Amino acid sequence: MQEARMLRRWQLPVLGHANLEQAEAPLPAPGANQILVQVGAVALNYRDLLMVRDGMGMPLALPFTPGSDMAGTVVAVGEGVTRFAVGDRVVNTFWGGWIDSHWQAGATLFGGPGPGMLASHVCIDADWAVAAPATLSLAEASTLPCAGLTAWFALAETGGLRAGETVLIHGTGGVALFGLQIARMHGAQAIVVTGSESKRAQVQALGASHVLARDGDWPAEVRRLTQGRGADHVLELASGPNLDRSLQALRQGGRVSIIGMLEGDTLSASFYAMVLGRATVQGIGVGHRCALEDLVRAIDVNALRPVIAARYDFDALPAALDHLARGPFGKIVVTP
Numbered sequence: 001m002q003e004a005r006m007l008r009r010w011q012l013p014v015l016g017h018a019n020l021e022q023a024e025a026p027l028p029a030p031g032a033n034q035i036l037v038q039v040g041a042v043a044l045n046y047r048d049l050l051m052v053r054d055g056m057g058m059p060l061a062l063p064f065t066p067g068s069d070m071a072g073t074v075v076a077v078g079e080g081v082t083r084f085a086v087g088d089r090v091v092n093t094f095w096g097g098w099i100d101s102h103w104q105a106g107a108t109l110f111g112g113p114g115p116g117m118l119a120s121h122v123c124i125d126a127d128w129a130v131a132a133p134a135t136l137s138l139a140e141a142s143t144l145p146c147a148g149l150t151a152w153f154a155l156a157e158t159g160g161l162r163a164g165e166t167v168l169i170h171g172t173g174g175v176a177l178f179g180l181q182i183a184r185m186h187g188a189q190a191i192v193v194t195g196s197e198s199k200r201a202q203v204q205a206l207g208a209s210h211v212l213a214r215d216g217d218w219p220a221e222v223r224r225l226t227q228g229r230g231a232d233h234v235l236e237l238a239s240g241p242n243l244d245r246s247l248q249a250l251r252q253g254g255r256v257s258i259i260g261m262l263e264g265d266t267l268s269a270s271f272y273a274m275v276l277g278r279a280t281v282q283g284i285g286v287g288h289r290c291a292l293e294d295l296v297r298a299i300d301v302n303a304l305r306p307v308i309a310a311r312y313d314f315d316a317l318p319a320a321l322d323h324l325a326r327g328p329f330g331k332i333v334v335t336p
Contacts, residue, residue, distance in 0.1 A: 012063060034125055037122050039071075071144075155257075167235065172192065172199045180192060189209040202329050247273035253279075
């Protein structure tokens, strides 16, 4: 009897970094409206560290495969699939089932509690994928579903970013660097706040107008650099008490996008800064499929290239997660 074809995947029979293991499973046949994708690259996010550590409090079916962002090639299609054909290069959406501006009840998060992407092959609904950018490699394309789309959704989709505006960005992680690149793509200036002096030159080379020290009076400096007006947009990747300082640097009627929680999951801000400043504060939970398709088109037209800090072989996932925990400049990508 011919042996069934198998796939490889990383999984956690028990939560915790030390419990990561590789396993094999039969290669699935795609069902109706499904596609089978041979994974070419998986980009890691800070969220993946948290999911591996404790599942972020979500109900997970064990063994659990982590990883939310992949790019790959369609190798089989199920009945009724018209969006893709064998040989097409695709990236998955971060939210399976969130298609457009209308929230879809029952949408699921890839990489927990939904399916994980750290595998040689994944079988997903055809509606939960988009065509990869023609101008990017699979490794570069894999960085888009979470980090790229989060920055795009905050600035372009919901923020209505315009040329000549100012974007204040906290940090130099994946979302931050995409925010910087998207700001420059739109003709806006980007001011980056970082606690790493060693990354200053890299941020400037990517197009930042100014790089400010986190331990300095950066709200006052943002005001000075904008002739007292303040920033039009803030990508708030620190949160916690940092939100209050971001509001001090915001223009009247400006917009703050809450994305990260590096300084705590409880927000702290002055009532007066928010109300008298007429601030719009929005939470960003990545974005929908239509916005990801818009981002792909923008990348192909403008030749945007994601910043990749390092690439690791599939077998080196634990080392890749350790690198991610150290705070790289750009994305960490694992290649099955």
